[in-house]
Amino acid sequence: MVEGRNIQKQYGDLKVLKGIDLKIDRGEIVTILGSSGAGKTTLLQILGSLDKPTGGDVFINGTNVSTLRGNQLARFRNGHIGFVFQFHQLLPEFTAIENCMLPGLIARKSEKDSKERALKLLNYLGLSDRLEHKPAELSGGEKQRVAVARALVNDPLVVFADEPSGNLDSRNQDELMDLFVDLRKQFNQTFVIVTHDQHLADKADRTVHIVDGVIVD
Template identity: 75%
Template sequence: MVEGKGIHKSFGDLEVLKGIDVTIESGEIVSILGASGAGKTTLLQILGSLDKPTQGEVYMDGKAIHKLSENQLARFRNKHIGFVFQFHQLLPEFTAMENCLLPAYIGGVSKREADKKATELLGFLGLSHRLEHKPAELSGGEKQRVAVARALINDPLVIFADEPSGNLDSKNQEELMGLFVSLRDQFHQTFVIVTHDEHLALKSDRTIQMVDGVIVSNDL
């Protein structure tokens, strides 16, 4: 469902990715594990269309996303890809409900349909009582769940999560990973998660280990 072929990425003379071949199947939770500097975030950004490879090909649901223009990529990303980041990236002036709604409004979803979907998602994530609260009024775990709801609002093919538990305590880390598993089980949602936490990575369906820009293991 997501496939990278011969992915190289260089920044000047520094080669960060050195020929990556990777496939993510629909409904999988896959963790990309590695130390700082291994290239895992760069790989996630390329697979998620936030960056383009210096060399190589990226396909999502059979579509060659490495060939799309910036405008085409923006539309594709909005409709088919969700992102969850370590520091949530919520807009501080907006409520939990409004933050969740933004991708739907950008994608042209009607207000009635978007409001219904956002209310259902936030309710499923245990945030029905926090809809009108702004990020400063939410705990770290609550903010991350709002970010997950925002990532899900347009029914994406895949959610890319970059160190999503890195700013959470151990209890909220466990709850977040449990949430990903529930979403996989109930909605067949696909997740690609970058992490340096081996304990959390072991809860995935599969772990891809990276060292110095190459994949050294791909546990099935």
């Protein structure tokens, strides 16, 4: 469902990715594990269409996203890809439900439909009593769950998560990974998660290890 073919990334003389081949199936939870500077975040950004490879191609559900440009790429990303980041990236002036609704509104869905979907997800994630709270009024774990709900609001094919537990304590780290597992069971959701935490990686279906820009066994 997600496939990278011979993915390369180079900045000047620095080769960050040196020919990555990777396939991820629908409903699979895959962690990308590696030390700082190994290339794991660069790979995630390329697979998630946030960056272009120097060489190679990325396919999501049969679409070569490496060839998409401008508004076409933006529409594909908004409609089919979700993102969860370490520092949540919630808009501080908006409430939890407003933050969650935004991708739906950007996709030009009605306010009613966007709100209904956001309510369903936030309720499912145990945030029914925090809907009108702004990010500054939420705990770290609550903010990350709002970010997860926002990533899911357009029913994406895949969610890419970049160190999603890096800003959480150990209890919330475990809860977040358990949440990903539950969402896969409930919605057959696909997750690709960058982490440096072996404990989290152990809960995934499969772990991809990157060392110096290549995948190693």
